[in-house]
Amino acid sequence: MKRVVFEYTIVIISFLAILGITLFFSLNLVNAESSSNMTMKVKVDLTGFNSSSTGEISIWVPDSIDLGEVDKTDLVSDEVGIYINNTGGIDIRVTPELKDSEEEIFKYLYFRKQKSTSTNNTDLVSFKKIGDYYLDIDKPMTGKKYRAEHAYMQLNLSDFEGDIKEDVNDYNADIIFIATAR
Amino acid sequence: MNLIYCILIIILNLALINANQLSINPSELFINGTIEKENCNELKISYESSGNIIGESKWSFTNSREIKDYTIDSQYLGLIEKYPKKIYFKDRDTKTVDICFDGEKPGSYNGILVYKTESGLAGIGIWIHLKLENKIKNKIFILYLTPTLYLFIILILLRINKTSKNL
Numbered sequence: 001m002k003r004v005v006f007e008y009t010i011v012i013i014s015f016l017a018i019l020g021i022t023l024f025f026s027l028n029l030v031n032a033e034s035s036s037n038m039t040m041k042v043k044v045d046l047t048g049f050n051s052s053s054t055g056e057i058s059i060w061v062p063d064s065i066d067l068g069e070v071d072k073t074d075l076v077s078d079e080v081g082i083y084i085n086n087t088g089g090i091d092i093r094v095t096p097e098l099k100d101s102e103e104e105i106f107k108y109l110y111f112r113k114q115k116s117t118s119t120n121n122t123d124l125v126s127f128k129k130i131g132d133y134y135l136d137i138d139k140p141m142t143g144k145k146y147r148a149e150h151a152y153m154q155l156n157l158s159d160f161e162g163d164i165k166e167d168v169n170d171y172n173a174d175i176i177f178i179a180t181a182r
Numbered sequence: 183m184n185l186i187y188c189i190l191i192i193i194l195n196l197a198l199i200n201a202n203q204l205s206i207n208p209s210e211l212f213i214n215g216t217i218e219k220e221n222c223n224e225l226k227i228s229y230e231s232s233g234n235i236i237g238e239s240k241w242s243f244t245n246s247r248e249i250k251d252y253t254i255d256s257q258y259l260g261l262i263e264k265y266p267k268k269i270y271f272k273d274r275d276t277k278t279v280d281i282c283f284d285g286e287k288p289g290s291y292n293g294i295l296v297y298k299t300e301s302g303l304a305g306i307g308i309w310i311h312l313k314l315e316n317k318i319k320n321k322i323f324i325l326y327l328t329p330t331l332y333l334f335i336i337l338i339l340l341r342i343n344k345t346s347k348n349l
Contacts, residue, residue, distance in 0.1 A: 003343075003346075006339070006343060007343075009339065010336060010339050010340070010343070013332055013335055013336050013339070014332075014336060016332050017332035017333055017336060020332055055207065055208065055209060056205055056206070056207040056208070056209070057205065057206055057207070057208075057209035057306055057308075058203065058204065058205035058206070058228075058306075059203070059204060059304055059306065060202060060203040060304070061202050061302070061303045061304045062202065062303065063202055063302060063303070064303070065303075085203075087203055087205065088205060088209070090209055093247070095248075095249045095250075095307075097249070097305070099298070131250060132250075134248075174303070175303055176298050176299075176303055176304070176305040177303055177304060177305060178249060178296055178298070178305035178306065178307050179304075179305070179306050179307065180209075180247070180249065180294070180306070180307040180308075180309065181209035181210055181309060182247065
């Protein structure tokens with residue numbers, strides 16, 4: 001009985017061995033066939049076929065933005081207009097971000113596309129906090145070097161729960177306007 | 183005098199226009215490669231001012247187009263990144279840099295590589311589509327090894343069988 005089991009084991013393993021050898025030779029045959037035909041590999045990079053273009057991305061932003069003054073009795077700054085130029089060849093999305101994510105005061109920066117309330121599009125006139133806001137800029141029109149878009153920003157410390165102990169002139173923080181392909 | 187004044191204004195305006203312009207080409211990187219090997223692509227970066235550009239990459243489990251979704255560090259995913267983290271630009275300079283990634287596990291990875299100006303307000307994010315596959319050599323090695331291993335086992339079994347018969 002033991003011997004029968006033993007022989008069956010040998011038969012199964014032999015079958016697996018034959019299968020393995022077959023795979024081994026078939027792989028070698030495929031390789032040999034491709035080399036015997038003396039084929040030459042032709043390579044080409046096909047780009048720009050994705051839904052989004054992979055062209056040059058380029059932006060121009062102002063060097064600095066001054067929000068004026070925030071007073072203890074008036075915790076909202078001036079609403080300042082900023083212009084950002086799309087100087088590349090593709091549609092972009094510009095996302096403002098604080099360089100220092102731990103920054104306490106400037107995380108209360110708010111943005112919106114339009115000041116006017118004459119439009120029915122509430123999305124354009126409602127403020128969005130930094131981190132949730134982005135500005136879409138289409139690529140420049142044919143023959144133009146850039147396309148400009150504007151947004152408005154404001155510092156609103158109404159919800160600020162920290163403690164500002166003394167007056168600070170020219171308090172500043174770095175904002176980065178990051179452009180990505182749309 | 184008026185002409186000189188006009189020229190001066192034009193020059194000043196041009197200087198302002200190019201004050202903080204950052205450009206990168208291409209805007210997305212599609213990198214297909216194998217694990218345990220450096221897989222690279224080139225980026226061309228232009229900066230119209232002088233100063234450093236700082237690079238940092240973040241990853242996401244979803245293929246999103248929103249920067250806030252990219253929060254994962256490359257180490258967490260077992261990815262090794264090799265690209266210049268700080269590049270110095272002289273006035274109106276263009277540089278070509280190699281962006282390389284290596285990983286431990288095969289799969290598709292979604293990332294963003296952001297280059298920010300150190301002193302200015304401009305930054306550009308490059309979407310990264312990294313696809314890593316197993317090494318083909320490993321597969322071939324297994325195929326080569328399997329029949330040899332089976333034959334070795336058969337020989338041992340036959341030897342045992344023969345010994346037991348003799349006993």
